Amino acid sequence: MSDVAIPHDMEPHPLTGMYNGKFGIWLFLASEVMLFGALFSTYVLLRVGAPEGTWPMYGQEITTGNQILNVSLAFVNTLVLITSSVTMVLSWAALKMNNFAKGRMFLFITFALAGVFLVIKFFEYKGKFTHHQVVLKEPLGVDGEKVITSKTDKGERKIAVVNGHAENFGTWEEDGYLLIHSDPTESHDHSHELKIEADKIKRATRWGPNASTFLATYFTLTGLHGIHVIGGMVVILYFVLTGASDWKKRPEKYINRIECTGLYWHFVDLVWIFLFPVLYLL
Amino acid sequence: MSAEHHHEHDLPFWRKYVFSVDHKVIGVQYTVTGLLFLFFGFCLMMIMRWQLAYPLEAIPVIGTWLSQSMVDADGVLIGDGYNALGAMHGTIMVFLGVVPLAVGGFGNFVLPLQVGAPDMAFPKLNMASYWVYLVGGIVMLIGFFVPGGAANSGWTSYTPLANIATTGQTVWLFGMVLLITSSLLGSVNFIVTTVQLRAKGLSFFRLPFFVWAQFVTSFLLLLAFPPLEAAGVLQLMDRLADTSFFMPTGLVVSGELQESIYSGGGSPLLWQHLFWFLAHPEVYVLILPAMGILGEVIACNTRKPLWGYKSLVYSAIFLGFMSFIVWAHHMFMTGMGTTLSTFFQATTMIISVPSVIILTCFIISLWNASIRYNTPMLFALAFLPMFAIGGLTGLPLGLTASDIHLHDTYYVIGHFHYVVAPGTIFALFAGVYHWFPKVTGRKMSEFMGKLHFWPSFVFINAVFMPMFFVGMAGVLRRQFDQTEQLQGAVVHGLTIMSSWGAWGLGLAQIPFIINFFWSIRKGEKVGDNPWEATTLEWAAPSPPPHGNFETVPVVHCGPYEYSVPEKKTDYCPQNVVMEA
Structure with missing residues (x-):
């Protein structure tokens, strides 16, 4: 390294009260606010403009995300992330008190909690990807299908949908029919096994990003x-692993780095705290 | 500091010149890469001009060399090829040429020197920003080699057209995400450097106007680019995961309903909002650094303080702020509603005020000056009327009523090229000639410089002036063959004039290329401050060593203390105590 001594690398600038790294991370977070701000605006605009009966999924009369998303898993995840933010602060506080071992332990706990978050998220995603939605060309009048009449400027149209687990999802176009175990609906409290001719189907998808605009936004x-x-986890793990030597050489610098990582981590936490109500509850 | 100089020589070649963390090397890397991309983007346009002037005739010489996604067997350009050239010309000129040159190149090299810093606040981040930019640029170029050719939905990538375009569009989006990341890293660095690393005594109102311009620009890059990144991610989802963010319900493509693939329910207009939320501030990202360069060159060569320094600074800040709330004036014709249009028409009229203040300050600065007509000053002087033409022709586009007629015609092309080509790019040339002695320790040849300036000045007007008339006649832009339109055939002579102007402009750049390389080796050797300028970069040796200054500079006065009465010299450098 051919380092030139950079002013205010460590000591705060009198004008801002921050060392360079801290100022830099705040600016970075400002740009992140704009990134997620644009995406939240997208959500608002698409939701307001969604044709009747298509939000969050086709054939839905009530328009909240909790009909199709797993609120309890997300709630647990919220707690996990908030806890990880606390351990992140505890790590920084321990380091400030000159206790490296404790600081590193809390840092590792933060990393582990982030891992738990992702594992829960994985199961949430998996639940969606193994579920199917069939949009019908017109209502079949069978149990297990949902029908909603939606008013458009071209007049009324009926949206008919069957949600459930499709036996032959991959091959229905070749088979000529689709075999699906439908989810219970408001009017039918148990599952039905339905066989739907291929030419009655407008589109059949997983509950993946392409199923509806809401799921697209969600994913x-x-x-x-x-x-x-994941980005945060990589950084945190790096500081867990290289911490010992860094701490020995320049403890002040190490503490600053953990502080900056913490700022980023709280932001990631904060984004989730916005995401949870917006996607799952509203 | 001297210990560090020794240290520098220990570095292996690739650490010193390739993966360097020195802001000056990175600045030069940005400048050279940016100039190469500018040249490449210019070449794409010269091919397009052939098709416009001589529709459906084989392209001479290079026609048969081009790939099959561009030309047919006889070397005649095909429609898709023309579209790809147009989209890539815009993208390359804006995102790979002008911005990296103006911000990455000049900003990186000059800004830390002008604030008296030893380097940028985050040298490694600075290096990362260049390499991410380079990879982004290469990804963009890879687009030309994928099936179906490069992105061909215009540089604006309007949806749903871009959603259903060929693979090149996906490549374009990946390239954009990389470029956005690069400029994000850069802008954080610039802001922190400006605020935290100013030399002792260098208060905000002693900063050179160039630093102010870069400072405001960095905020625009920092805050305006992320929404485009979001939009890019959404369009990638649409293209790769079949989502419908920008796909409306009931879309028909080539007679086929898309409902079996897309769920629908998206909004094409959403893309335009997100895109222009970046792309309008982007216009000021293109113009502000140019104005910054102009401030330095004009003050130095008029031997007078800039007139209205504070008005310039406040105008730049106001310009930056306002640029966030004018974006939808690009969308008057989309049917977004007259209420919104009225709002954006009003803000658009307001934002022209600070631009006029800046230009007026520069013009009044010339009053009664004993001007040095050297090459950088010639380019700077040419900027003033050219930018004024570009700005004034923008007013009819900002008014909803007149925009109905002019929207999407060649008039628009003429308007923004007057701002960016003889505007920004002339200012960038002025900057290259002005700071070349600082980078290399040698001056560029004045004779060759004038040989570059005068033909460029004449030809660039020959290219863009006719476009106003072609556009007012009603000829639409983005047309593969404009003679198919009646008005296009009527004003075809002017189109041919534009084309010959463009090729002439290409030839006029040869003296610059020769001069550039010749002067690196053989240019006249000069001292640290050949222009007798006041700002801090001229207090460092030429070329500045690693760590920049031999003694840490302390600032005693404002940036433009020229011709102060009763002083020994007609300039007082910022780091020198003024003696009576």
Whole structure:
């Protein structure tokens, strides 16, 4: 390294009261606010403009995300992330008190909690990807299908949908029919096995990003948030592993780095605290 | 500091010149890469001009060399090829040429020197920002080699057209995400450097105007680019995961309903909002650094303080702020509603005020000056009327009524090229000639410089002036063959004039290229301060060593203390105590 001594690398600048790294991370977070701000605005705009009966899924009269998302898992995840933010602060506080071992332990706990978050998220995603939605060309009048009449500027149209687990999802186009165990609906409290002719089907998808605009928003927002979690985990793990030598050489610098990592981590936490009500509850 | 100089020589070649963390090396890397991309983007346009002037005739010489996604067997450009050239010309010129050159190049090299810092606040981040930019640029170029050719939905990538375009569009989006990341890293660095690393005595109102311009620009990059990153991610989802963010219900493509693939329910207009939320501040990202360069060159060569320094600074800040709330004036014709249009028409009229103040300050600065007509000053002087033409022709586009006629015609092309080409790019040339002695310790040849300036000045007007008339006649932009339109055939002579102007402009750059390389080796050797300028970069040796200054500079006065009465010299450098 050919380092030139950079002013205010460590000591705060009198004008801002921050060392360079801290100022830099705040600026970075400002840009992150704009990134997620744009995505939240997208959510608002698409939701307001969604044709009747298509939000969050086709054939839904009530328009909240909790009909199809797993609120309890997300609630647990919220607690996990908030706890990880606390351990992040405890780590920094321990380091400030000159207790490296304790600081590193809390740092590792933060890392582990982030891992728990992702594991729970994985099961949440998996539950969606193994579920199916069939949009019908017109209502079949069978139990297990949901029908909603939606008013458009071209007049009324009926949206008919069957949600459930499709036996032959991959091959229905070749088979000529689709075999599906439908989810219980408001009017039918148990599952039905339905065989639907291929030419009655407008489209059949997983509950993946392409199933509806709501799910698209859900996967994009939580996916991007997940990438931020993974990024944070990489950084935290790096400081857990290299901490000992860094601490010996320049403890002050190490503490600053943990502080900056913490700021980023709280932001990731904060994004989730916005995501949870917006996607799962509203 | 001297210990560090020794240390520098220990570095292996690749650490010193390739993966360097020194802001000056990174600045030069940005400048050279940016100039190469500018040249490449210019070449794409010269091919397009052939098709416009001589529609459906084989492209001479290079026609048969181009790939099959561009030309047919005889070397005649095909429609898709033309579209790809147009989209990539815009993308390359804006995101890979002008911005990296103006911000990455000049900002990196000059800004730390002007604030008296030894380097940027985060040298490694600075290096990362260049390499991410380079990879992003290469990814963009890879687009030309994928099936279906490069992105061909315009540099604006309007949806749903871009959603259903060929693979090149996916490559374009990945390239954009990388470029956005690069400029994000850069802007954080610039802001922290400006605020935290200013030399002792260098208060905000002693900063050179160039630093102010870069400072405001960095905020625009920091805050305006992320929404485009969001939009890019959404479009990638649409293309790769079949989501419907920008796909409306009931979309028909080539007679086929898309409902079996897409759920629908998306909004094409959403893309335009997100895109222009970046792309309008981007206009000021293009113009502000140019104004910054202009401030330095004009003050130095008029031997006078800039007139209205504080008005310039406040105008730049106000410009930056306002640039966030004018974006939808690009969308008057989308049917977003007259209420919104009225709001954005009003803000658009307001934002023209600070631009006029800045230009007026520069023009009044010339009053009664004994101007040095050297090459950088010639480019700077040419900027003033050219930018004024670009700005004034923008007013009819900002008014909803007149925009109905002019929207999407060649008039628009003429307007923004007057701002960016003889505007920004002339200012960038002025900057290259002005700071070349600082980078290399040698001056560029004045004779060759004038040989570069005068033909460029004439030809660039020959390219863009006719476009106003072509546009007012009603000829639409983005047309593969404009003679198919009646008005296009009527004003075709002007289109041919534009084309010849463009090729002439290409030839006029040869003296610059020769001069650039010749002067690195053989240019006249000069001292640390050949222009007798006042700002801090001229207090460092030429070229500045690693760590920049031999003694840490302390600032005693404002940036433009020229011709102060009763002083020994007609300039007082910022780091020198003024003696009566």
